[in-house]
Amino acid sequence: MPLLTSADGRGARPLLVTSAPDLLDDLLRLAAAADVTTTVATELGALRRAWAVAPLVVVGMDRAEACIAAGLPLRPHVVLVGGHVEDGRVWSAGARIGADHVIFLPEAEPWLIDVFSDLDSLRACPES
Secondary structure, eight states, X not given: OOEEOOOOSSSSOOEEEOOOHHHHHHHHHHHHHTTXXXXXXXXXXXXXXXHTTOSXXXXXXXXXXXXXXXXXXXXXXXXXXXXXXXXXXXXXXXXXXXXXXXXXXXXXXXXXXXXXXXXXXXXXXXXX
């Protein structure tokens, strides 16, 4: 599944980067709760195309190292979803990918729904 999109008429969509089916289901459910349509990228070509234009990028820990190895440019509004708060690799990957936030589900679900809901403010100030 290289790239999945569906038009919602609101411009660039948030980008979800994960190959983990359970995490993808959770992220899609949270985006739907905020009435947001997303782009999902699991392969490098699709990821490169969407990385620069998405108002928000949510990366699963399962794809963080691939994003780092691909040399994707640092950008604002990147969220890394880790598996376990005690796992030092999560925090290291978050720093190397330039994540603004490292979160853990299900604890951060309300926060992520709020972020999805507030995408218009991210689109208005892409460099903040």
